[in-house]
Amino acid sequence: MRSTGTCVLLTIVTLGFYSLYWYYKTHEEMKQHTGAGLGGGLALVLSIFVGIVMAFVTPNEVGNLYARRGQAKPVSAATGLWALLLGWFFFVGVIVWFVKTNGALNAYWRSLGAQG
Known part of the structure; x- marks a missing residue:
């Protein structure tokens, strides 16, 4: 778990x-x-060379963590629209995207017993 702030x-x-x-x-x-998903190496390469795709891929993978457990996805690829549409307007979209994505990821780990 990582503190959003x-x-x-x-x-x-x-x-x-x-x-x-x-x-x-x-x-x-x-x-x-x-056992599924991009993994760290490929995510790093994509974030360096075509970073905008990560705004869609990351929340999609986080949402899939929930879907595998039969739960509703709190974030999905559509969450990337926050970063794309409002991303450069004083970074409002990027901040909303990160708060939603990191928050969903932290909540998932917390549901498995992680503390932080």
């Missing part, structure tokens, strides 16, 4: 480099947990 702060302080780590680590953890 801390992640935002680290992204700002590191001029965006922390976001690359976040993509790598979260996708690697999801792949290790389910």
Whole structure:
């Protein structure tokens, strides 16, 4: 689990480099947990070269964690529209996207007993 506020702060302080780590680590953890998905290496490469696709892929994979358990997806590929449509308007869309995506991921890990 990763604090949303801390992640935002680290992204700002590191001029965006922390976001690359976040993509790598979260996708690697999801792949290790389910055996499906991009995994960290491919997520990192995509985030560097075609970063906008990650706005759709990441919430889709997070949503799939819930779907595998028969639960409704709190986020999906459509969540990426927040980043795409409002992303560059004072970063409002990117912040909404991250709060929703990271929050859903944290809630999933918490439901499995993770603490943080």
